[in-house]
Amino acid sequence: MKISVNEQLQDVTPTSTVGAVRDRVKPDADVLIVNGFPTEPDQLLTEGDQLVLIRRGEVPSAEELDALLTARHTPGVHARVKQATIGIAGVGGLGSAVAIALARTGVGSLIIADFDLVEPSNLNRQQYFLDQLGLPKVYALRDTLARINPHVHVAACHLRLTPGNITEIFGAVDVLVEAFDRADQKAMLVETFTVRFPDKPLVAGSGMAGFGPANSVQTRRSFGNLYLCGDGTTAAAPGVGLMAPRVGVAAHHQANAVLRLLLGEDPV
Amino acid sequence: MTEGNNNMQLTINGKPTETTAGSTIQNLLDQLRLDCRQVVVERNRDIVPRQRFGEEVLADGDTLEIVHFVGGG
The missing domain is CATH 3.40.50.720 (NAD(P)-binding Rossmann-like Domain)
Incomplete structure (x- = not known):
């Protein structure tokens, strides 16, 4: 199924948890947000979810910010x-x-x-x-x-x-x-x-x-x-x-x- | 200029306006009670630098855009 991870579309297996995706995409993330709400690693994801993975205090790279703005603004x-x-x-x-x-x-x-x-x-x-x-x-x-x-x-x-x-x-x-x-x-x-x-x-x-x-x-x-x-x-x-x-x-x-x-x- | 008439017709910000023949831009600004330091004047599509307001004589049929700024920002 497709979900959005930090504004980028990703293919994940249908029974993925938030923690599993975090471990694969951004293992050091300590803030996990699904569809605007903070969540725990064991939550199951569903098709179309918007997952945001944040490491507190970390400034995104120029490429990451670019990708965010591209996703926001086209x-x-x-x-x-x-x-x-x-x-x-x-x-x-x-x-x-x-x-x-x-x-x-x-x-x-x-x-x-x-x-x-x-x-x-x-x-x-x-x-x-x-x-x-x-x-x-x-x-x-x-x-x-x-x-x-x-x-x-x-x-x-x-x-x-x-x-x-x-x-x-x-x-x-x-x-x-x-x-x-x-x-x-x-x-x-x-x-x-x-x-x-x-x-x-x-x-x-x-x-x-x-x-x-x-x-x-x-x-x-x-x-x-x-x-x-x-x-x-x-x-x-x-x-x-x-x-x-x-x-x-x-x-x-x-x-x-x-x-x-x-x-x-x-x-x- | 209409014969026997001491006035000329201008178009200012799209509106027909009459002023005395031979007026300079400065005369016109005085007539309109506009502070020459707070305006930008475009005459027939060219900006007139403010140091020329006193010497630039207007002609019948001139088209002017006068932007008057107010303070605050």
């Missing part, structure tokens, strides 16, 4: 995502969440750039931890991404992006994500990048402060290859702060737009 999707290079300009509330979503998706290379340090006020929405306070955000985020998938290549640039360095740092990307906080910086980046690389897609964020309806956050196409995620109008202001839910909605609009672009789909 081979065609994984192959395209894996060869992509995505730039993220600014790793605050938007950029840190976009980076994590793309690393989990299996994007092969990320170029992240920001001059900022992790501050306590960031923790209400940005993907950092108390033990990372004071660290440059790009290095803290690189560490977090390595815990999610150590085989994603991350180039961390701890610097201020300017019209003078943006085209050099992001020249090799397939898609650039604008994830700055300040409106004038957003405009500067979009102008600089689209003038130099008019054919490369750019996914920007504008309007995600407060706790207005999540459904007012949208992905729109602007001119050329520029896509805008947000409600377009709600600026961060006193009384209208940036909060994890809505910033997260906008960030994941951006991440999904990137994924759709990589797969040849229209993000809108």
Whole structure:
């Protein structure tokens, strides 16, 4: 009969136990999960079961993670995502969440750039931890991404992006994500990048402060290859702060737009 | 430009808009009350660098896309 072992189909004899398959496939596994529930070695397996064998504390190899993502996302999707290079300009509330979503998706290379340090006020929405306070955000985020998938290549640039360095740092990307906080910086980046690389897609964020309806956050196409995620109008202001839910909605609009672009789909 | 009329027609973000003949991009942004530092302007499919906003004179029939960013991220 056929069962799935760590997301790969395997032929086993009909009366196999979990322990017998473990001994053959991964003898050092100490956590045994069948169809989502922890189990014991003497449990009998049935056709179509999903068996997961884990050794606690062991990091899967690059090949094993690749196989997992291929099984999850289908081979065609994984192959395209894996060869992509995505730039993220600014790793605050938007950029840190976009980076994590793309690393989990299996994007092969990320170029992240920001001059900022992790501050306590960031923790209400940005993907950092108390033990990372004071660290440059790009290095803290690189560490977090390595815990999610150590085989994603991350180039961390701890610097201020300017019209003078943006085209050099992001020249090799397939898609650039604008994830700055300040409106004038957003405009500067979009102008600089689209003038130099008019054919490369750019996914920007504008309007995600407060706790207005999540459904007012949208992905729109602007001119050329520029896509805008947000409600377009709600600026961060006193009384209208940036909060994890809505910033997260906008960030994941951006991440999904990137994924759709990589797969040849229209993000809108 | 219509004769005897001191205005010209533009299309901004898909909508017909009238402005004074001879206006620069900066004049137009002032008219629309948009901060020139927070916008990206595409004129007839070309991005206009912001240092040229004050000198680039618009022409009747121009098509503009103006992206106005708001803060937060």
